[in-house]
Amino acid sequence: xxxxxxxxxxxxxxxxxxxxAGVTLWWMLHAWRTPGDLKGTExxxxxxxxxxxxxxxxxxxxxxxxxxxxxxxxxxxAHPDFEILVVVGHDDPETEQVARDVAAVSKDRVxxxxxxxxxxxxxxxxxxxxxxxxxxxxxxxxxxxxxDPRLLRVVDTAFRRHSAHxxxxxxxxxxxxSSWYSMxxxxxxxxxxRSRLHLxxxxxFIPLGGNTVFVRTDLLRAVGGWDADCLAEDCELGVRLSAxxxxxxxAYDPHLVTREExxxxxxxLVKQRTRWNQGFLQVLHKGLWRDLPTRRQRMLARFxxxxxxxxxxxxxxxxVSVATALFVRVPVALALLxxxxxxxxxxxxxxxxxxxxxxxxxxxxxxxxxxYLILVVGTPFYQVLLGVAAVRAVVRExxxxxxxxxxxxxxxxxxxxxxxxTRPAPDTVPGTTVRESSR
Amino acid sequence: MSRRTTAxxxxxxxxxxxxxxxxxxxxxxxxxxxxxxxxRLLAWTWRHRLSLVVLVPLLVxxxxxxxxxxxxxxxxxxxxxxxxxxAWAVQHLHSLAPYTYWYDHPPFGWLQLSAWxxxxxxxxxxxxxxxSARRLMVAYAVVDAGLLYAFARRxxxxxxxxGLAVAAWGLSPLAVGMxxxxxxxxxAMPWLLGAFVLAASPRRDLWANxxxxxxxxxxxxxxxxxxLLLPALVLLLWQRSxxxxxxxxxxxxASGFVLLSASYPLLAVLKGELLPGPGHVxxxxxxxxxxxxxxxxxxxxxxxSGSRQVLTGWLSLDGLLVAAGxxxxxxxxxxxxxxxxxxxLALMLVAIVxxxxxxxxxxxxxxxxxxxxxxxxxxLAWEWSRTVPLGLRFAGAGAVCAALLVGVGPAxxxxxxxxxxxxxxxxxxxxxxxxxxxxQRGRLLVDDTVWTDLVSHGYSRSQVxxxxxxxxxxxLDPSVRQQIRRYSDFDVVLSTPVIRAAxxxxxTRSLTLVREALTNSTVLTTFGSGSERVEIxxxxxxxxxx
Numbered sequence: 001x002x003x004x005x006x007x008x009x010x011x012x013x014x015x016x017x018x019x020x021a022g023v024t025l026w027w028m029l030h031a032w033r034t035p036g037d038l039k040g041t042e043x044x045x046x047x048x049x050x051x052x053x054x055x056x057x058x059x060x061x062x063x064x065x066x067x068x069x070x071x072x073x074x075x076x077x078a079h080p081d082f083e084i085l086v087v088v089g090h091d092d093p094e095t096e097q098v099a100r101d102v103a104a105v106s107k108d109r110v111x112x113x114x115x116x117x118x119x120x121x122x123x124x125x126x127x128x129x130x131x132x133x134x135x136x137x138x139x140x141x142x143x144x145x146x147x148d149p150r151l152l153r154v155v156d157t158a159f160r161r162h163s164a165h166x167x168x169x170x171x172x173x174x175x176x177x178s179s180w181y182s183m184x185x186x187x188x189x190x191x192x193x194r195s196r197l198h199l200x201x202x203x204x205f206i207p208l209g210g211n212t213v214f215v216r217t218d219l220l221r222a223v224g225g226w227d228a229d230c231l232a233e234d235c236e237l238g239v240r241l242s243a244x245x246x247x248x249x250x251a252y253d254p255h256l257v258t259r260e261e262x263x264x265x266x267x268x269l270v271k272q273r274t275r276w277n278q279g280f281l282q283v284l285h286k287g288l289w290r291d292l293p294t295r296r297q298r299m300l301a302r303f304x305x306x307x308x309x310x311x312x313x314x315x316x317x318x319x320v321s322v323a324t325a326l327f328v329r330v331p332v333a334l335a336l337l338x339x340x341x342x343x344x345x346x347x348x349x350x351x352x353x354x355x356x357x358x359x360x361x362x363x364x365x366x367x368x369x370x371x372y373l374i375l376v377v378g379t380p381f382y383q384v385l386l387g388v389a390a391v392r393a394v395v396r397e398x399x400x401x402x403x404x405x406x407x408x409x410x411x412x413x414x415x416x417x418x419x420x421x422t423r424p425a426p427d428t429v430p431g432t433t434v435r436e437s438s439r
Numbered sequence: 440m441s442r443r444t445t446a447x448x449x450x451x452x453x454x455x456x457x458x459x460x461x462x463x464x465x466x467x468x469x470x471x472x473x474x475x476x477x478x479r480l481l482a483w484t485w486r487h488r489l490s491l492v493v494l495v496p497l498l499v500x501x502x503x504x505x506x507x508x509x510x511x512x513x514x515x516x517x518x519x520x521x522x523x524x525x526a527w528a529v530q531h532l533h534s535l536a537p538y539t540y541w542y543d544h545p546p547f548g549w550l551q552l553s554a555w556x557x558x559x560x561x562x563x564x565x566x567x568x569x570x571s572a573r574r575l576m577v578a579y580a581v582v583d584a585g586l587l588y589a590f591a592r593r594x595x596x597x598x599x600x601x602g603l604a605v606a607a608w609g610l611s612p613l614a615v616g617m618x619x620x621x622x623x624x625x626x627a628m629p630w631l632l633g634a635f636v637l638a639a640s641p642r643r644d645l646w647a648n649x650x651x652x653x654x655x656x657x658x659x660x661x662x663x664x665x666x667l668l669l670p671a672l673v674l675l676l677w678q679r680s681x682x683x684x685x686x687x688x689x690x691x692x693a694s695g696f697v698l699l700s701a702s703y704p705l706l707a708v709l710k711g712e713l714l715p716g717p718g719h720v721x722x723x724x725x726x727x728x729x730x731x732x733x734x735x736x737x738x739x740x741x742x743x744s745g746s747r748q749v750l751t752g753w754l755s756l757d758g759l760l761v762a763a764g765x766x767x768x769x770x771x772x773x774x775x776x777x778x779x780x781x782x783x784l785a786l787m788l789v790a791i792v793x794x795x796x797x798x799x800x801x802x803x804x805x806x807x808x809x810x811x812x813x814x815x816x817x818x819l820a821w822e823w824s825r826t827v828p829l830g831l832r833f834a835g836a837g838a839v840c841a842a843l844l845v846g847v848g849p850a851x852x853x854x855x856x857x858x859x860x861x862x863x864x865x866x867x868x869x870x871x872x873x874x875x876x877x878x879q880r881g882r883l884l885v886d887d888t889v890w891t892d893l894v895s896h897g898y899s900r901s902q903v904x905x906x907x908x909x910x911x912x913x914x915l916d917p918s919v920r921q922q923i924r925r926y927s928d929f930d931v932v933l934s935t936p937v938i939r940a941a942x943x944x945x946x947t948r949s950l951t952l953v954r955e956a957l958t959n960s961t962v963l964t965t966f967g968s969g970s971e972r973v974e975i976x977x978x979x980x981x982x983x984x985x
Contacts, residue, residue, distance in 0.1 A: 026646070034684070216459070244456075293464055332706065336705060347691075347698060350690050350693070353690075
């Protein structure tokens with residue numbers, strides 16, 4: 001009897017884990033499925049004449065080191081009609097000062113709003129800014145973002161060509177050699193924005209990203225803005241808008257992506273992931289995804305929102321089941337079956353190597369053999385980090401700890417060297433000066 | 440604390456929906472989903488109506504030609520018996536072989552077979568187990584024919600020519616005879632052709648490539664010689680992929696193929712049988728035997744060799760399809776579109792011609808590609824005659840068809856008649872019935888073709904022994920060697936066509952015990968006559984003493 005239980009457990013677990021890894025792989029590779037799909041994910045880089053007005057919100061908290069550079073990049077956007085709303089905390093005079101300095105130079109473009117709510121978080125800052133927006137479209141950027149000046153024109157075009165309610169732009173971590181885990185981190189973003197996001201857009205369920213996301217102002221106001229109590233306010237908004245049937249377009253072009261840096265300490269990475277996972281858990285729990293019209297969308301939503309936990313579960317369960325098969329005497333057929341999840345998992349590792357090659361090709365980086373080595377060898381350790389973050393998220397949510405653990409930024413992605421190598425010269429608007437970095 | 444403070448709900452008023460240009464919510468409609476599925480199926484059928492008109496009669500023909508006289512010919516082979524015994528072991532002993540599994544072949548073939556035998560309750564029935572399993576082979580042949588057609592179409596061949604390829608493979612007596620037999624090569628064929636069909640995906644779908652890898656692994660795990668066609672398959676994948684997604688497609692194929700195939704060495708590792716060691720079999724030894732140390736059957740070019748005998752055996756059934764395939768191979772290799780077919784055929788031909796061990800079923804993998812190559816050559820001839828007036832081209836094509844009908848038709852009809860003529864399994868069946876009715880005491884020395892039937896009809900496993908297990912030179916399984924030392928350990932020996940042929944071709948004299956048993960025995964009863972006769976002989980124990 002105990003054997004039967006063990007056997008059944010192993011079989012069920014192996015099949016589940018294999019299915020889990022298989023589905024994740026399937027979605028991860030969406031963009032490369034057929035040449036037609038690949039073409040469909042590319043964005044027409046020749047934009048129409050501008051026709052919409054934009055309000056770009058930049059919430060900034062203790063970001064005095066990088067804020068000026070970001071604002072200057074935003075000011076340099078090649079678009080005739082946009083405003084920038086910087087939201088700073090009333091208890092953060094350094095950042096406020098930097099924001100006011102920039103606003104003083106550019107009075108017609110930049111406004112500074114002071115958020116005096118306690119405790120502070122990003123969705124509250126966004127909701128405050130939403131009240132003051134005058135543009136037809138609201139865009140969100142983070143204080144450390146490196147934004148391409150051509151982006152707004154492309155987004156403008158995307159809204160009108162697709163009659164979209166929401167346009168999600170691409171975001172890419174770029175400092176892929178700054179630590180052993182940064183490459184994986186970069187690749188995650190690459191696969192997400194290059195590939196999987198398009199699948200979500202196609203199926204009408206999209207967990208939006210935290211920045212470079214654009215929403216029609218009237219729609220955003222009609223649904224009451226962002227959920228101030230959710231740690232993944234971006235994802236939550238995406239779910240809510242998807243449930244309403246809002247049309248989402250993805251404007252992805254590897255050269256127009258917003259560049260960010262990887263968390264520069266493992267502690268920060270774990271904190272960031274914990275926040276996302278906890279946010280996903282909250283969104284899952286809140287259950288608005290149940291309003292999605294089709295069963296397929298609901299399955300996609302349920303799976304996507306619980307993915308961090310499934311991933312953590314897989315990270316623990318695969319070694320456990322293989323060890324059970326090897327060290328507990330079980331029939332050979334059963335032992336073989338426990339290796340079933342290894343097939344999609346190893347295939348994923350192979351595709352990540354291919355993804356790294358593609359990443360390097362797209363961003364004109366010469367890949368070294370050590371990069372591939374670090375990628376492959378680092379995989380299990382990275383899985384451990386993700387597992388830790390997932391467990392942490394569950395524990396914190398269970399304890400009711402819903403505080404905002406903020407990630408700090410150094411501006412590694414803003415280093416002139418990396419930017420110069422990887423970004424073609426932007427068509428900057430004449431007359432504006434761009435400081436590369438305030439570091 | 441409520442989490443629903445600012446953004447509370449996804450419900451908007453109708454007016455808001457209209458103002459914001461949001462779609463009205465649609466109710467869930469399962470009947471609509473079902474209708475869509477049905478409509479899709481109908482649309483698919485309508486789109487492929489011409490192909491179905493061509494293909495369905497061909498599939499029926501393929502099945503009928505093979506079912507007719509299924510048990511009559513070819514003669515039962517000991518390999519068929521071996522695989523059935525292994526399927527029996529899977530079903531009844533939950534192990535991979537009734538004796539020690541020594542990695543003679545990867546086991547996926549008889550795992551498929553055991554699924555069929557379980558479903559149809561083959562063992563213990565009235566029929567010979569081999570004949571029952573041959574019915575499964577007919578089903579496989581129908582699938583093969585369908586896949587062959589699909590592959591031809593995906594290579595851009597006209598329906599008529601694709602149909603010609605299927606007809607050639609479906610009706611050639613050599614293909615009919617070989618595809619009836621319970622050979623691993625037949626069990627591998629749908630996987631192999633499936634891999635080619637998927638690799639030629641017109642949408643160049645990444646997942647079709649992964650599927651091609653998995654199917655190819657299925658083929659290799661059924662019969663390891665399938666791996667010979669890897670270069671042809673990779674060439675096809677390369678040709679079919681476009682630059683932007685090529686790396687992903689090839690990675691998909693490689694992942695599917697390598698990772699699934701790895702289950703075979705993994706099986707050996709888990710059983711502690713990867714590396715040679717005292718007291719157990721090992722995968723490495725088996726591979727060494729199959730690829731290097733197995734006694735060569737000589738070159739087909741030398742008239743007295745075993746390989747030449749095998750070749751003669753094939754050609755006695757039908758030489759036309761193979762000959763036409765060999766002739767078509769060169770022009771097909773020159774054309775980019777058909778090059779993978781040409782390469783596949785060329786690889787198989789090289790494998791046949793090279794000196795070394797030539798297994799009889801190897802031709803099975805040659806035939807579909809030979810049929811395809813012939814049709815492809817026809818297609819090329821049609822294309823190359825573009826400058827000729829259309830009427831003349833049609834006249835020429837008509838003449839070729841008429842010539843085929845007149846030249847090949849009677850030959851193949853005759854070949855199939857010979858194949859189905861006299862019942863080559865009748866003697867074996869009668870001998871089995873007799874042994875079941877007159878239950879023998881003591882140990883029986885038999886061949887693999889009757890082993891499974893005897894064991895499923897009351898004989899114990901230790902009582903009936905495969906004669907081949909006494910080939911101490913070519914048999915890596917030590918279990919029988921440890922128990923049996925003298926011919927007098929047996930009480931009854933069968934003299935079957937299989938055993939006599941093995942003794943005749945076995946020049947190393949490693950079957951000494953079998954020879955001695957036949958010499959020192961007297962006939963109890965005989966079934967059939969001539970070379971097909973089966974004798975049941977009692978061992979005379981007097982000369983040896985106790």
